[in-house]
Amino acid sequence: MRRQSANLFNSKTYVTIMKLTLRVKEYVREDGSNPYRRWFESLEAQAAAKVATAVYRLGIGNTSNVKWFAGIGERIIDWGPGYRVYLAQDGTSLIMLFGGGTKRGQRADVRRAIELHAEYKTRKAEAGRTLVKSSMGRPRRKRG
Numbered sequence: 042m043r044r045q046s047a048n049l050f051n052s053k054t055y056v057t058i059m060k061l062t063l064r065v066k067e068y069v070r071e072d073g074s075n076p077y078r079r080w081f082e083s084l085e086a087q088a089a090a091k092v093a094t095a096v097y098r099l100g101i102g103n104t105s106n107v108k109w110f111a112g113i114g115e116r117i118i119d120w121g122p123g124y125r126v127y128l129a130q131d132g133t134s135l136i137m138l139f140g141g142g143t144k145r146g147q148r149a150d151v152r153r154a155i156e157l158h159a160e161y162k163t164r165k166a167e168a169g170r171t172l173v174k175s176s177m178g179r180p181r182r183k184r185g
Contacts, residue, residue, distance in 0.1 A: 065100045065136045068161055076157060077126075077138040084124075091120050092141065099128070099136055113139070113154050127154035129161070137161060 067077045081092060095106075095118050107114040107128070118124040123144030129137050139157040142150035 063100055063102055063130075063134055063136050065096055065138065067138045068157060070157075070160070071164065076140040076153070080141045088121055088124060091118050092124055092126060095126060096138070099126075104130075111151075111155055113151075113158050115151070115154075125150060127151070127157075129158045131165075 067075050069075050081089060084092060095116055099107075099116065104114070107116050112129060114128045114130065116126040116128060118126070121143075124141060125143065125147060126141045127139045127150060129139065131137055137158075139154045139161075140150060
């Protein structure tokens, strides 16, 4: 009986590493207020640095620490009182930030983020229905 062994060292393996980048934007309400920015600016410097690092990681495509539910995501930062950043993904290349909080206020923060996400989707749908003038001078519907 002849013994066969797999020769793993003679095969060639090619790996392509693609860096996925996402645009991360803060949601600005119709009245000009920015819930995420207001929360972020209230943080102490060390906490703000931790949150900024987490948001940066979202921007380079690291969404592994995001828990998704009810159309939104919760990025947990395991530091201090358990900071959270609330977000939603719009398409494949955009993340909208809706706010943040801590474990203590999680229930109210989630409710608020869901409301802001619904508001964002409504405003986006309305913007998609606005009429724009074509180059021929006839109004046409803008595709969204």
